[in-house]
Amino acid sequence: MNTSSNGYVMGFAIGICVVISAMLAVTANFLKPTQDAAAEFDRQKNVMMAAGLVAADDQRSRTALEKLYRDRVEELVVDTETGSVAAGKTVADVGAMKSPADKRRYRVVAISKAADGAPESYVVPISGKGLWSTIYGYLALERDLVHVRGVTFYKHGETPGLGGECENPVWCAQWKGKSILDEQGKLVGVIVKKTKIDPSIPAEKAHKVDGLSGSTITSNGITRFVKADLTAFEKYLASLRTQQNK
Amino acid sequence: MTTATINPPPAVAKPGLFGAEEIKAIKDPLWDNNPIAFQVLGICSSLAVTTRLDKALVMGIGVTLVTALSNVLISSIRTFIPNKIRIIVQLVVVSGVVIVFDQFLRAYMFDLSKQLSVFVGLIITNCIVMGRLEAYAMQNPPWRSFLDGIGNGLGYMWILAVVGLIREVFGSGKLLGMQVVPQALYDAGYVNNGLMVLAPGAFILLGIIVWVQRAISGYVEK
Numbered sequence: 240m241n242t243s244s245n246g247y248v249m250g251f252a253i254g255i256c257v258v259i260s261a262m263l264a265v266t267a268n269f270l271k272p273t274q275d276a277a278a279e280f281d282r283q284k285n286v287m288m289a290a291g292l293v294a295a296d297d298q299r300s301r302t303a304l305e306k307l308y309r310d311r312v313e314e315l316v317v318d319t320e321t322g323s324v325a326a327g328k329t330v331a332d333v334g335a336m337k338s339p340a341d342k343r344r345y346r347v348v349a350i351s352k353a354a355d356g357a358p359e360s361y362v363v364p365i366s367g368k369g370l371w372s373t374i375y376g377y378l379a380l381e382r383d384l385v386h387v388r389g390v391t392f393y394k395h396g397e398t399p400g401l402g403g404e405c406e407n408p409v410w411c412a413q414w415k416g417k418s419i420l421d422e423q424g425k426l427v428g429v430i431v432k433k434t435k436i437d438p439s440i441p442a443e444k445a446h447k448v449d450g451l452s453g454s455t456i457t458s459n460g461i462t463r464f465v466k467a468d469l470t471a472f473e474k475y476l477a478s479l480r481t482q483q484n485k
Numbered sequence: 486m487t488t489a490t491i492n493p494p495p496a497v498a499k500p501g502l503f504g505a506e507e508i509k510a511i512k513d514p515l516w517d518n519n520p521i522a523f524q525v526l527g528i529c530s531s532l533a534v535t536t537r538l539d540k541a542l543v544m545g546i547g548v549t550l551v552t553a554l555s556n557v558l559i560s561s562i563r564t565f566i567p568n569k570i571r572i573i574v575q576l577v578v579v580s581g582v583v584i585v586f587d588q589f590l591r592a593y594m595f596d597l598s599k600q601l602s603v604f605v606g607l608i609i610t611n612c613i614v615m616g617r618l619e620a621y622a623m624q625n626p627p628w629r630s631f632l633d634g635i636g637n638g639l640g641y642m643w644i645l646a647v648v649g650l651i652r653e654v655f656g657s658g659k660l661l662g663m664q665v666v667p668q669a670l671y672d673a674g675y676v677n678n679g680l681m682v683l684a685p686g687a688f689i690l691l692g693i694i695v696w697v698q699r700a701i702s703g704y705v706e707k
Binding site: 242243247251252255256259262263266267270273277278280281296298399403 | 585596
């Protein structure tokens with residue numbers, strides 16, 4: 240057979256592409272449920288990491304951690320327009336929502352509880368654009384709903400070693416104790432500063448964290464979407480604060 | 486009749502499953518012709534994924550499987566591949582195999598797949614894989630190519646494992662995620678070596694390993 244004729248070359252190229260694509264399609268479809276379950280577990284683990292229930296290098300088994308999540312974390316749907324818990328809407332309903340307006344309005348908040356059942360921390364999902372990708376994370380607030388208890392970023396496509404460092408636990412650890420409200424009670428969020436913060440300036444110490452070097456756009460993106468998402472939840476958070484102060 | 490006088494063709498010794506050629510295919514890349522230490526291929530990934538031993542091992546297993554599998558595939562269709570487009574055909578096969586491996590990692594080792602991030606995908610561009618296809622699988626039968634792939638993958642893996650082991654122990658005081666440097670040592674003033682966690686540390690280690698390996702194996706610059 241003349242294997243260098245144009246017809247043969249074309250035929251061979253098409254043939255090999257079809258065979259390999261079929262192989263990939265079958266594998267992807269076959270593994271999809273397992274992958275989704277693994278991603279969901281990773282999400283739950285990150286909620287617990289933000290809330291301080293588990294450490295990043297926790298050695299416990301997946302079943303044990305899944306049980307911990309069921310026992311200690313409760314997920315609620317919040318109607319961000321009214322600032323109250325949306326009665327009759329389940330987390331699954333929110334997952335199935337298609338329209339962007341609905342998705343913005345109804346958001347899921349996770350409440351982690353101490354062993355005796357009292358709320359320990361409020362975990363809000365945060366997400367938004369970095370440089371290359373949408374970054375997903377969780378921001379956990381202390382019981383006072385003002386101070387940050389922890390933060391994690393678990394899904395992103397930023398450059399490894401630069402913007403990808405947003406998932407570095409050492410960097411995330413700085414967020415702990417920052418205040419999302421200023422002295423007047425106005426929402427400021429947490430600001431990722433370009434360069435290192437100066438702890439001698441009270442405003443920087445209270446609201447800012449060190450920038451990620453080499454990733455200004457990722458850092459700015461994080462600052463922006465953390466504030467936007469907190470703003471969306473603010474009505475709900477403020478109502479909880481007044482309840483607590485009563 | 487002249488045909489009667491023609492000698493029967495010399496009996497070709499039917500090669501066993503592990504003849505001299507086969508042993509050579511698998512043993513050579515482990516030491517004498519090591520892809521990293523001797524050919525200095527695949528350096529990029531050996532710097533990037535060796536901060537921890539488990540990452541290094543999974544990456545090593547990945548490269549071994551990919552090299553072996555794509556060697557077999559290419560070798561079995563080598564007579565049909567048009568010479569004009571052989572490189573791109575190799576690339577298609579390698580990419581396919583790598584993506585399948587990546588999908589399995591995502592399903593069953595989600596944490597590790599997140600940490601290996603882009604480097605699993607980058608196995609596609611690892612020169613070891615393409616190098617073996619072009620240099621070996623295009624000329625040799627599938628079984629021997631398979632062994633050659635396994636050999637090269639393992640040759641890559643053991644160097645990665647050594648680098649990963651040293652970096653994890655000295656860089657973070659752990660081994661496979663378990664603390665191995667006792668707390669008492671930290672109390673006595675010992676600190677982890679920060680250089681080991683960063684890429685330059687891996688570069689220096691790799692240089693030393695290449696040097697030691699070449700000193701022992703008697704490499705001569707041609």
